[in-house]
Amino acid sequence: MAQAMQVLVVDDEETICLSLAAWLFKAGYRVETAGSGQEALTQLKQRLFDIYLLDIKMPSMDGLELLAEIKALQPDAAAIMITAHGSIQTAVASMKKGAVDYLCKPFDPDELSLVMERVAATKALKDENEVLRMQLMEQQAAFLEGIVAQSAAMHAVLADIEEMAPSNAAVLITGETGVGKDLVARMIHLRSRQAQGPFIAVNCGAQTESLLESELFGHERGAFTGAVKARRGLLEMADGGTLFLDEIGEITQKMQVALLRVLEDKHFQRLGGGHPIDTQFRLICATHRDLLQLRREELFREDFFYRINVFSIHVPPLRQRREDIPVLADFFLQKYNQETGKRIEGFTQNAMAALCAYPWPGNARELRNVVERVVVLTRGRMIGAAEIAFLEKSADACDSDGLTLKALEQRHINSVLAACEGNITHAAKRLGIDRVTLSRKLKRYQASLAASGEIK
Amino acid sequence: MDPAGPPLSSEVVDPHEPAHLDLIPFGIIEPMISSVVAANIQAVVGLFVRTHPPSELPADAFITMRNQYDAAKIIHTIGQADGGAPFKLGLIAHDLCIPILTYVYGESQMGGSAAVISTARLFDTRQEIFYQRIAKVAVHETGHLVGLAHCRQIDCLMRFSRDIEQLDRLPLLFCSVCEYEIARQIKRFINMGTAGK
Ligand SMILES: Nc1ncnc2c1ncn2[C@@H]1O[C@H](COP(=O)(O)OP(=O)(O)O)[C@@H](O)[C@H]1O
Ligand SMILES: [Zn+2]
Numbered sequence A: 001m002a003q004a005m006q007v008l009v010v011d012d013e014e015t016i017c018l019s020l021a022a023w024l025f026k027a028g029y030r031v032e033t034a035g036s037g038q039e040a041l042t043q044l045k046q047r048l049f050d051i052y053l054l055d056i057k058m059p060s061m062d063g064l065e066l067l068a069e070i071k072a073l074q075p076d077a078a079a080i081m082i083t084a085h086g087s088i089q090t091a092v093a094s095m096k097k098g099a100v101d102y103l104c105k106p107f108d109p110d111e112l113s114l115v116m117e118r119v120a121a122t123k124a125l126k127d128e129n130e131v132l133r134m135q136l137m138e139q140q141a142a143f144l145e146g147i148v149a150q151s152a153a154m155h156a157v158l159a160d161i162e163e164m165a166p167s168n169a170a171v172l173i174t175g176e177t178g179v180g181k182d183l184v185a186r187m188i189h190l191r192s193r194q195a196q197g198p199f200i201a202v203n204c205g206a207q208t209e210s211l212l213e214s215e216l217f218g219h220e221r222g223a224f225t226g227a228v229k230a231r232r233g234l235l236e237m238a239d240g241g242t243l244f245l246d247e248i249g250e251i252t253q254k255m256q257v258a259l260l261r262v263l264e265d266k267h268f269q270r271l272g273g274g275h276p277i278d279t280q281f282r283l284i285c286a287t288h289r290d291l292l293q294l295r296r297e298e299l300f301r302e303d304f305f306y307r308i309n310v311f312s313i314h315v316p317p318l319r320q321r322r323e324d325i326p327v328l329a330d331f332f333l334q335k336y337n338q339e340t341g342k343r344i345e346g347f348t349q350n351a352m353a354a355l356c357a358y359p360w361p362g363n364a365r366e367l368r369n370v371v372e373r374v375v376v377l378t379r380g381r382m383i384g385a386a387e388i389a390f391l392e393k394s395a396d397a398c399d400s401d402g403l404t405l406k407a408l409e410q411r412h413i414n415s416v417l418a419a420c421e422g423n424i425t426h427a428a429k430r431l432g433i434d435r436v437t438l439s440r441k442l443k444r445y446q447a448s449l450a451a452s453g454e455i456k
Numbered sequence B: 001m002d003p004a005g006p007p008l009s010s011e012v013v014d015p016h017e018p019a020h021l022d023l024i025p026f027g028i029i030e031p032m033i034s035s036v037v038a039a040n041i042q043a044v045v046g047l048f049v050r051t052h053p054p055s056e057l058p059a060d061a062f063i064t065m066r067n068q069y070d071a072a073k074i075i076h077t078i079g080q081a082d083g084g085a086p087f088k089l090g091l092i093a094h095d096l097c098i099p100i101l102t103y104v105y106g107e108s109q110m111g112g113s114a115a116v117i118s119t120a121r122l123f124d125t126r127q128e129i130f131y132q133r134i135a136k137v138a139v140h141e142t143g144h145l146v147g148l149a150h151c152r153q154i155d156c157l158m159r160f161s162r163d164i165e166q167l168d169r170l171p172l173l174f175c176s177v178c179e180y181e182i183a184r185q186i187k188r189f190i191n192m193g194t195a196g197k
């Protein structure tokens, strides 16, 4: 025992509390006492203990109720129940509810000493395992979620991540689609103090306002037609972890106000009312849009912008950090080798040169898709220039006359989007379709574009 | 003589010696046992002990239902008595308990002023073993009085004994850490005593 175990004794009989506390104190434990369940819970608001000794029979809140409360608060709490002779059945029941042991009043001193030592030893071992598990998880995560970085620009991004992660402040990640914003967000979460908590990712661009609203806030039963059951919102689920709002540039002003309120109050209500629900999460947002520009156009609220942009990370497009292309290509090759069981050794020099010359409008995601496709098709041990020749071909294919209706639509959408400076809401209006339809079209378009390596 | 001073019991032996610990036998205790306890506390802990003539059994501490004396109550009573030495150790032949434990060999206020030990569970037909056990429990409880908690060393008297066999295996000695701590506490305590005069 490096540090003295902290024990809380809860018993309504003062003499029991005191004599037990005195005994435990002599045995080297740090002891506090409480005369009732309520008093114990008040103490628990200040601090947690390693071991709890709980009298089962107490007026108002009994030991079993208290045990449940403690377990809810501290699932790994070690609780020993104190019972009177003749009520051993309750004690056995309490073991089913998570108590580690029980003692019958009055205790034999040797039994008390044995039980305490056993529980303390288990607890110490558990704490040790927990530390080990965390270390292991961190290593695995770093391995699984590793960010490949060769360029100075990506190393700067990694340095930013390390610097910002431990703080609780909001982070805004900017960069084109496919540069790895999602990956950066996950990395920040894994390196943060809430790494053990959930990482909840929401794509704000992919759904209507009302859908997004009910996703985030959840709803009470009967809040709207179709709300037959109450549902927890993602804001609740992110409690103790990280909420990642991707494509934050797409949310409406009304949503901005609603989210701003949650960020400031740290609680919210589900749709359809109900009591306020506390939630504490670290907020990370990402966008491919220029939020400053949106702000100037008054499409983005200034107060919300400052809320989400305490720290900012910009991930540059792949074409501006070409040193990353070979390492990323190798990284994806290994990944797909593993997934398909192939043993392709690498890219020929010519093939690599072609990869490096290509502009990668879909960034790392496009590169990933290209490598995946090539791995499936390649028979030999090396990927040659011929295997990736489709990249160049598709680059000029679009200029030919034989455009399909779909390709034509994509072209038109692109030019309207460009005229609206990428603002989906505006472009949708001009195209005479709603925002969701446009988003969906763009997504499908991007997916097929990235999958085939087509551009334009 | 200070007429306004604390009314020292007329039974106190040799009131002129500045004792550190008053040994208070309750009921009938073999004089030899008192002597063994006093000698060992003096030798092992380094406190000067003054042995009182036997006191009456503390009737208010008797728990009829358990046929035992409540150690906590005895400690409370002798701890509150005016005058005498700063430490007090009760000695009783009856079985002791505290409310939460079925029995105790001895009980003390850690870092406090009063303790009590019982010979009831220490008996052995071989007298020297019986005396040794009593001495160990007395010195152990005195260690608590001075402020020591239980020690994890196997060969230290401040280790908690789960049963009589474990007690028998312990030496009548402290480990070096506990010994150092005792010396430090006693030095502080004696300095405080002289500074107070
Ligand atoms: N630096 C990198 N190292 C490894 N994988 C990367 C890197 N950048 C992007 N990726 C991969 O490319 C894909 C697209 O990245 P993602 O984070 O989804 O981009 P974004 O969120 O910016 O659209 C993901 O599969 C991601 O794992
Ligand atoms: Zn002890």
Ligand SMILES: [Zn+2]
Binding pocket: B151, B152, B153, B156, B157, B158, B159, B174, B175, B176, B177, B178, B179
């Ligand atoms: Zn020791």
